[in-house]
Amino acid sequence: MFDYLIVGAGLAGCTLAERLANERGAQVLLVEKRSHIAGNAYDCYDDKGVLIHRYGAHLFHTNDRDVFLYLSRFTDWHHYLHRVLTWVDGQLLPFPINLDTLNQLYSLSLTADTMREFLNSRREQREAVNSEDVIVSQVGRELYEKFFDRYTRKQWGIPASDLEPEVCARIPVRFNRDGRYFADTYQGIPKQGYTRMVERMIDHPKIKLMLNTDFAEIKDVIPFRRLIFTGPIDEYFGYALGRLPYRSLRFEFEQVHQEYFQPACVVNYPNEFDFTRIIEIKHATGQRCPVTTIVREYPAGEGEPYYPVPARKNRERYEQYAQAAAQLSDVYFVGRLGQYRYLNMDQVVREALNLYERLGP
Template sequence: MVYDYLIVGAGFAGCVTAERLASSGKKVLLIDKRPHIGGNAFDEFDQYGILIHKYGPHIFHTNSEQIFKYLSKFTEWHHYEHRVLAKVDDQLLPIPINLDTINRLYHLDLDEESLKDFYEKVREPREFIRTSEDVVLNTVGRDLYEKFYRGYTRKQWGMDPSELSASVTARIPVRTNRDDRYFTDTYQVMPLHGYAKMFKKMIDLPNIELKLETDFEAIKDYVQASHIIYTGPIDTYFNYRFGKLPYRSLRFEHEHDDSIQQCQPTGTVNYPNDFDFTRITEFKHLTGQTHSGTSIVREYPQSEGDPYYPVPRSENEFLYKKYKSLAEEEKNVTFVGRLAQYRYYNMDQVVGAALSVVEKLLEAGSV
């Protein structure tokens, strides 16, 4: 069989590019080394009948009407605004930090204007913002940094915030109002019947052939394809020529409790200072599912295992750019996605990148 495109990886990047190209009349072979589609966003019903995210919570949010409308072709939506609490000083407090967080933590009665003054008094100004530690200290000062950020970051990344680029903690806003939503995007929704069903509908096209439990290295010399779209780790593609790019991985501990309908007040509770895990997510909050029991997942960051998060440090970015230079020299190969572009993308950003890649390929008439 001769294909126009071989797409490596059936997560967001792979499925979106496969759908767009197949819908344009291209013959596509989509492969994934796992036994399922959807990548890390894969979800399924556990043995108790609760829809869970196998690889930790994936909450969809975007400000892009284009991306929302595109995905809406493949799913109905459940409206969901994610809220997170952090266990600090034996209290469950809103994170991102807001007016209620400060008032409850310090037993104060501030309003929005006086909270701005509070932040100004406690912050440790930094002339140059280079690290994640700089970001937080410059914004909210030492005590809030120690209580909410430092321990969580050290668990998540295996290093101190002072060793990580500013982008890590810059993702988390600090608020002066009472808005306790984790995200403020225009569109905050979850696929009504789950991500896996959405992906299945997306790639249910006669021009797409799907092969699961298939490794790229094992078939690349046998498949006849005019162009490759690669969504896996870029250093793996080049056989680690310059050394391995650092990633953080996760271990997931799933648990079910039949005795209660709900075990925590919000979808996710962070544990910045206690335990080896970073957070617990209770899935029924996310999906809106009704069930007599409940299922949760604890996340344990680790250095070994499947790559989840590119580690944002300047030396890692330098190493990535060496691989990017090799990628730009590759003929008829396109790299897209979190692992292929070594970027801490949100899901909507991956969709946007994939749509952009296909648009350029079709405009160029590469196949």
């Protein structure tokens, strides 16, 4: 009899397994349908010896000191400040939009004050009902179309006008030359990778791990007292209230026989290309080797669920599932798929730690 059956060996599931085993002495069974731990943060070495992020770039950043200190128990950090470039009008431009972006794009010499005047002359007065409103009210229609419109349509499969405002509201406009993508206090990459960090988290005699295992196949066979589910909440309920939409990704890896392929870890392509971005993770990991590996990301409507689609109608359907979940005894949902929320890695860990505190003895 296990005290807890945890479905999903990503950051949420492994954080809870670690806390429950180490702090409460609980017997935990951790079940994962994939062949590896660490969820979408999984990293590994390819056949050229390049450390790759198998499911897209995972760049840790947080202002949550407790989360940072918690994960630091299991890893040292490679300090890395993430920078993104965007291919617009035949140029690689800093993104999010800042002073350098506009000066380079328009061959101007704006200052912080004149940048405000420049954008004030272009932006539209709008109530921020959706993500298009957020951007157009900040930078105007032309910059919205150059940097956001097509990228958003590719990424989410719907226009920004159908997305909740917080999707694009997370992307700032900077009236200085700060080229960092994130402004968080703590930023970096686990020195030996995410997979090694997670291995250390669940290295405990009271945690049993089963890979390549479907929860549906063992739920009526293995006895347990409490269930923590980090998979899609609609899947748990057999889609009884309808399917929740998710966006998936297809990854196209390419090995390049040169030290670096591009000048930044991530280059966005908000234009006619089918892919949304090219990632060269070597910039983030700090690995030194004579070859490199890049990956092009192609958004898809079908496949492994990566992103809940943050639209109003989807949120309303999720709330129906959340109400059904609240009626269950000793069953808990957590994580990006379990809570149907676009959560960053630090937020996933925070949600898991918060759930741990609520579980009681």
